[in-house]
Amino acid sequence: MTLLDARGLAKTYPGERRIRALDDVSLSIAAGETLGLIGPSGCGKSTLARVLARLATPDAGSVRLDGLDWLALSGAGLRHARRRLQMVFQDPAAAFHPRATAGGAVADALRIHRLVPRRDRPEAAAALLRQVGLSPDLARRPVATLSGGQRQRVAIARAIAPRPRLLVLDEAVSALDASVRARVLDLLVRLQAELGLAYLFIGHDLAVVRAVSHRIAVMDAGQIIETGPAEALLSDPGSPLLRRLIAAVPALHRKDPPV
């Protein structure tokens, strides 16, 4: 079942260079599916994320999300509908209010969408922290005092709090150390199975995108140049860009496969 269907998205940034960040982009994501989106920096993948998250307005195009005409929503209607699509940002330090606490950030999401009565909120926030593998004892800690991996887990807890259907993960694991990243990827895969979430997984590291995506879309200069099932696409890349991206992944030549 198609959860998100975007057609003909276009966006040009004004200015002397008039960069076409999105040039007739169409994509669809099924419920419970991960679509990986890869491309060099400046290819427009972050603009696409911002347009889908209704943080930027496209010049043209349409988006249907969970049966809604997503781009036509505005005001209170949009705020209410936003619970269907949540986003996790690249820099977990910048994505929280400087004075936010872990529990407070999650509780805010619950409050806004009135999902649990006020007195049950701390308990529900603690449960969400537990769900992303954090101790509920961290609830009172300022997010700024947590490690990068813990912060990103809080960001994920905050994102799943309103029970969304789709998470846009914009380079969400790119700033993490490899060992932390591996555990956050495991968490994302587990949450997908538990909650039936769909992901738009944006990354620049093909090895990471390949590991978690059912399908992969390759983006260059504002256009999606090829899309396909992850394994099939990588074993038979159609574009020179994808071939270069594949070649740029250092091979580890392991003797024995990792556990």
Next chain:
Amino acid sequence: MIRELLRRPEALLGGLLLLLIAGAALLAPVLSPGDPLAIAGRPLVRPFTDPAFPLGTDGLGRDLLAGVIHGVRTSAAIGLAAALVAVLAGMLVGTAAGFAGGLVDEALMRVVDAFQIVPGFLLALAFVSVTGPSLAVVAIAIALGAWTGPARLSRSRVLALREADFVAAARVMGMHPAEIALRQVMPLALPPVLAVTAVIVAGAILTESALSFLGLGDPNAVTWGGMIAEGRNQLRSAAYLSIIPGIALVLTVISIYLVGEALTDVLAGKRQS
């Protein structure tokens, strides 16, 4: 932050003076009970000659020390009230302008320009002469000329913060724009505004004195400006009548400036680190 402030000699000096002044304001009814405007003894007792009137008396026989001590209360009340009104109004306008952007921003900032072009003192003068003097009116009159600084400062902070990821995150979460502006962004615009608040307080005290000097202060309150104005008639024969409240005024304003400057430095250093 307080420890950092105490390490600066100018802040320490200013702070001690301020403590003294604040103590005088708080303890005024104890230190010099009774009406400071009442006649207390012989007129024109010179300072440091009569232990009953350490700072002497004025032409009507009113105790100068009592006047100075009670004058602190007026100055502090007006200074703080005017600064509070100016900061609150300025931050609300600045935050609204920075956050809304576009036409709202343009319109609000032209209003700020208009207020900034007219000298604050003239604004206060015009406002008080139209509405009549009372402490509340004087405070608002002074704030009219002082809110533009906080407005500009908070707008520029909000403009920078508006693009931050945490604001985007709050929007995606579905938070109401008013909540984002007032609860998330405005508190972060507070530190630079707080740093100039001291200057606003000091300026407000000066403006209030100037208004009183011109006879536009609250006639029922003792004010330093009023004392200086009354002393003016006997400037040749009894200069101390103007000099003593003048010194009180200068010390107060300088001590507030010193603390304010140090606070600005400390806050600026904090932002850099």
Next chain:
Amino acid sequence: MTSLATCDRLTVRYPGAARPALADLTLALHAGEKLAVVGESGSGKSTLARALAGLLPVGTALSGAIRWSGPPPRPGRDIGTVFQDPGASLDPLLTVGAHLVEGLRAPLPLGRAEARARAAALLARVHIPDPERALAAWPHQFSGGQAQRIAIALAIAAGPHLLVADEATSALDVLVQAEIVALLRELCRDAGMTLLFITHDIALAGTLADRVAVLHDARLVEIGPAARLLAAPREPYTRALLAAQLDLASPRLVGTRP
């Protein structure tokens, strides 16, 4: 193989820090080699880079020793440094040419015209297209990868023996990262320069370096030839680091369909 520098039981503690940033580190840097120092955040790898480049902040407590085989290096001349953010080495108010001319004339007795000619040659060496025009351009007119090339040109302007690259490719996308790595390899080969390459990416370290040193919690865990260390790590921590690294042969975490 002659060593360029030796760290002997080097311990570094930043002012006010509870734990040392580097503890008891003994390590030799061979002349002409490419040594990668790998570790996660907080491992002390950047501290090692700063200690060798003489860039530790004032007030840092240092024990042990760094011994140089020749005369002690002159800062800004014998050691070049490149950081993660090229903006840190490039002043937005100076043209690229002004940076390079100043970088050349500070350590070397050069006339203005001569320095300018050398600056253009440096830009050509780091493969900036149209060096003459680039000299007159401003840092913000270049992409992240181009700016990093300019930062590298600036770092090698005085002809250093040692180039320290501290996460110099981490902020770049993988394609540009591969280009910068190729450039570093080429510069070291042509100039006989020693490279200290600080990175969190053990796979990338393996593609570039002759030897790899793994740091963890301020200590040296393992050091060895790159091929051996990646293929047959001896220490459990190195194995864990490699296991967390993904490549195109790693098992996928999801099925083919949702």
